[in-house]
Amino acid sequence: MATEQELSDFLKSVERRAFKRSVYHVRDEEAALDIVQDSMMKLAQHYGDKPAAELPMLFQRILSNCTLDWFRRQKTRRALFSNLSDFDSVDEDGDFDLLENFVSPTDSREAESAEDTTRRTQIFQEIEEQIAALPGRQREAFLMRYWEEMDVAETAAAMGCSEGSVKTHCSRAVHALSKALKAKGISL
Template sequence: MASEQELSDFLKSVEKRAFKRSLYHVRDEEAALDIVQDSMMKLAEHYGDKPVGELPMLYQRILSNCTLDWFRRQKTRRALFSNLSDFETDDDDAGDFDLLGSFNGDLDTRETESAEDVTRRAQVFRQIETEIAALPLRQREAFLLRYWEEMDVSETAAAMGCSEGSVKTHCSRAIQALSRALKAKGILPP
């Protein structure tokens, strides 16, 4: 059973990555914060008595469900208000978030790299970020869980509510799409 302190420590350890993952999906900082907060509250409320080792998979599943709920609400809201002239979806903001977040500051302090190297590295990360954001939802989710959250295939399958084979397929397709896109941009060798 997780103590209050263990639960608190766990939530602190995942909050930044959960925010970035949510931000990839919803592309709205306020919505991503709401999703993360909602998912953390649900974990604490419904599963706070579970062993610490079970919390990561439970949390990833709750986070996925909260994100899907957000999309459902948005779809319903758009259907209800689509005839109002003052309601517009603004897709121009899709690229206005930064995968690196606070990591960008670390790049600037690297003494062994020139300013050009730091700038080039930041540009490459932004291009990679853009390509990840462009992946289809399930491919992006599988890719982020496997390679950003460092979950294994079975954990990812449990978090996504699908089979391990589906996770492998989604990850493979995501990697192929990213590879093609990054080769086309000259980031990876042909």
């Protein structure tokens, strides 16, 4: 059974990644924030008594379900209010870096030139754009496996699919990213 402190620490540890993952899916920062907050509340209310080891998988599943619920509500709103363009707006001006945890000003890169810094920033932006362009299930599997560092079984449970499907989605995502980045002249 997770203590209040363990639950709080867990939520703090996943907050930023969950937000970014939601932004990739819904492409609206305010909606993503609402989805993450709703997911966190549901986890605390309904599963706060579960063991701490189960919280990551439960949270990923809740986050996925809340995201799907958001898309369903948007589809309903568009159907009801199809003449209002407000519901079709997409915010693509996110000012976050996909790999910001790996690139910090305190890195041992003091001697790096402005050209190198600019090039690295452009590469990260390109990677971010290519991840955002992946089909939804591929993006979801890729982010869970390689960003959230969940194993195949956890990812399958969170996505509600088989382990084979997770492997297929991840493989396709990696190949698509590799191909797109190679076409842009970026080799990692």
